[in-house]
Amino acid sequence: MKLQGVELRRITMPLVAPFRTSFGTEHERDILLLRAVTDGAEGWGECVAMAEPLYSSEYVDAAADVLRRFLLPALARRQASARRPGGAGGLAATDVGQALAPVKGHRMAKAALEMAVLDAELRTLGRSFAGELGAVVHRVPSGVSVGIHDTVPALLDAVDGYLTEGYVRIKLKIEPGWDLEPVRAVRERFGDDVLLQVDANTAYTLGDARHLARLDPFDLLLIEQPLEEEDVLGHAELARRITTPVCLDESIVSAQTAAAAITLGACSIINIKPGRVGGYLEARRIHDLAVAHGVAVWCGGMLETGLGRAANAALAALPGFTLPGDISGSGRFYRTDITEPFVLDDGHIAVPAGPGLGVTPLPDLLDEFTTATEWVPL
């Protein structure tokens, strides 16, 4: 396949409601999309980086810059060298990771580029993401991530709405001062059978272990990323002092770090986010590694548009994804998605079966949300 160039397109999408976590409150999403133009089909990639480096060190302006100045030129060099005289040559999605490896970090930017190349390649071949990744089901159970609210009654109303919509698992964002009370209130109002977990987004320290152990009686599925990203040993020590299973999100940036975290006992569950780990191919490697170690995985969310949502649904259909993920319907975050919306059906999200992502942006809606576009020839 010959990659002719990539369009960098920025869109701004308002959220249906402010989404508050331990690291801040979001009112809209500033998203970088990539459109890879090849001699075959066009492919789409979505960069999950936020507007500010609050979830991780990446942020969307930096992703656009590193793609423009370093990642796309590296891919162009790889493609030029790959074209043997008279040989098939060209670029394959499996070449992208290696071609971009000399650039340190910037995993969300790299993931978006690999996703766009993979989508173009699969559309050309008439293969779906689900088929390529190894999906074993046609629909996946969907959980929902519930932000920090101003009051417990407001939180309970939100949870009630999501349960009524059919979400099969509730995840509550927590932080010091908003943890025991909301969890207790949800348990008292909705009972012990609701699948319930919490996500701290690194808001605690090992000194909070005794406090976090007070969550143990609530029979949570897991506590996600209680400590800071690099505190792998702290998570291992915390896991010895609480009974709630520890799940890592921000800490798991590759198969290598996943192996280390599992070996050190830092987590017994992993939230896999393809953008955070550098792409869907690395995400599958982490899935395979976790399955080999008996570690359950689930697919996390970064408030993706229908493009990322489609790819995440395909990934979540792999056999090791045994816990409901944060895929959610498009309507959880957006009144209008740039693709046909993903809708919760009996608590599940359908896995797209068409070539590539199986969805494409609706041109009118894409233009409505577009704030900038830039063509980068290879």
Ligand SMILES: CC(=O)N[C@@H](Cc1ccc2ccccc2c1)C(=O)O
């Ligand atoms: C669904 C969920 O909770 N996602 C992240 C946190 C998060 C929260 C807010 C975000 C806002 C803009 C972009 C990414 C974001 C990610 C998590 O699991 O930790």
Ligand SMILES: [Mg+2]
């Ligand atoms: Mg998380």
